[in-house]
Amino acid sequence: MxxxxxxxxxxxxxxxxxxxxxxxxxxxxxxxxxxxxxxxxxxxxxxxxxxxxxxxxxxxxxxxxxxxxxxxxxxxxxxxxxxxxxxxxxxxxxxxxxxxxxxxxxxxGPAGRTMWDKLGNVNEAVLANYLKNEYPQTVAVVLSKIKSDHAARVLTCLPEDFALECVQRMLRMEPVQRDILDKIEQTLRVEFMSNLARTSKRDSHELMADIFNNFDRQTEGRFIAALEERNREAAERIRALMFVFEDLSKLDPGGVQTLLRAVEKDQLGLALKGASDALREMFFSNMSERAAKIMREDMDGMGPVRLKDVDQAQMAMVQVAKDLAAKGEIMLAGAGGDDELIY
Known part of the structure; x- marks a missing residue:
């Protein structure tokens, strides 16, 4: 720890x-x-x-x-x-x-207060792939410190002969000295945990969804349409992972008000110029009557606006919403379904 x-x-x-x-x-x-x-x-x-x-x-x-x-x-x-x-x-x-x-x-690294808590949140195959290069006695110590169900899954992923050797060491194991345990923890922290974030791969569809989120509307539509012709399954998965401006309609009232406080007013007005009537009214209904009136007047005073500018304002609002969600201040339901969360 x-x-x-x-x-x-x-x-x-x-x-x-x-x-x-x-x-x-x-x-x-x-x-x-x-x-x-x-x-x-x-x-x-x-x-x-x-x-x-x-x-x-x-x-x-x-x-x-x-x-x-x-x-x-x-x-x-x-x-x-x-x-x-x-x-x-x-x-x-x-x-x-x-x-x-x-x-x-x-x-x-993975969530957890102690090193052993953190190891409990590491995928068993990833942990086994690291431990298979360690001494059996070291592996025995590690497996004895994590939860038994997780240790069982890790053992299953290890080469059989090596796993049996680790089991035998665990059966004969005596209490581990504090300095040895500290050294194992330090090694795990430096050689394993600190590299885990860098070596873990993002799902390629998730990565592409983020890229597509940053396209303007016309480019996004063109790429999605072309991808659907070549690989409909991939296109549908990317579309499900994308979070777009209209998905803000799934925010609860508290989330809308938190977002309104974080977004610049001129940016909000420009973004709402291109919003659906339902989404526009949702934002207005979460403002004071006076603020909603001023916002409507500001939007009317803008006159015609370029689609490119509206897209940029909406993308900026989505990014603010994602940042707030990452801090735990609001909860976003993903486009892929009501139960999917974006952090």
Whole structure:
């Protein structure tokens, strides 16, 4: 498990790695010294960020030993806490949001508070493919720490002779020393979890649906029509995965109001110029009477508008909606069905 999951604070500076020591210093400096980050290259930022995210609590004596002159500027307890939230907040102060999100996703890996929780959310074939190159004793430790049903599926995916050897090691296994367990966790984090996000492949139809979502209306129609002639099944699957402007009609009232607060008013008016009457009224009904009246007047005052401009405004609104959904602030039903969710 990560250091954050331990009950005791880190009390020995000698046990910290170089990146972990750097992470302690950066956390102590806080958000007012973000220019230091700007002098680091991407690999250095990534290495320190990974150490920071799994650091946990660091005792005051360790912080004082590493950076005495900054002790007085720390919290009353003299301790600092390294966490995903603190790491993300610091990175966000100087890195673009998209870059921060990608980095944090890579650091986090599959959902779960501890390393063993995370492994439980990794596909058994993917996990088995990694473990088959490890020592049977290491695999035995890993399988003993994850849930039994998941361990069973992983064993099934391993070569039979190797799986039996792992089973025998598990039967003879004694309690594992803490430092050995820490080393296994660190290896899993560095060699497996950090690479998982980069090596996992997106479904090709999902990727194409995203690309088609960014076409203008005429180009999208042309490509879909041509694809239907050559591969109707692929075209239908892509169409089902696409999320288009009219799908915003599936938002609940709370979601509509959240989206309205996040979208620029001139962009909203332009997008609604090309919307169906039903979708237009849905947005108006979630505004105050005065705001809806002003919006209608603004739209009338636009006069004729180019289809290209309307498409761009609608695509921008869809992107805002997707961003809000990714943050958990609204829920989007996908075009493929009422139960499908887009995050």
């Amino acid at each position: 990560s250091r954050a999951g331990k009950s005791k604070a880190i009390t020995d500076a000698a046990r910290l790695t170089g990146p972990e020591k750097a992470a302690v210093v950066m956390l102590a400096l806080g958000e007012d010294h973000t220019r230091i980050w700007e002098s680091l290259d991407d690999e250095e930022i990534k290495e320190i960020s990974q150490a920071m995210a799994s650091l946990g609590t660091v005792a005051a004596s360790v912080v004082e030993e590493l950076l005495v002159e900054f002790v007085s500027g720390m919290s009353a307890s003299g301790a600092i806490m390294g966490s995903f939230e603190q790491t993300q907040r610091l990175l966000s102060s100087f890195m673009p949001p998209e870059k921060v999100d990608n980095l944090m996703e890579e650091i986090r």
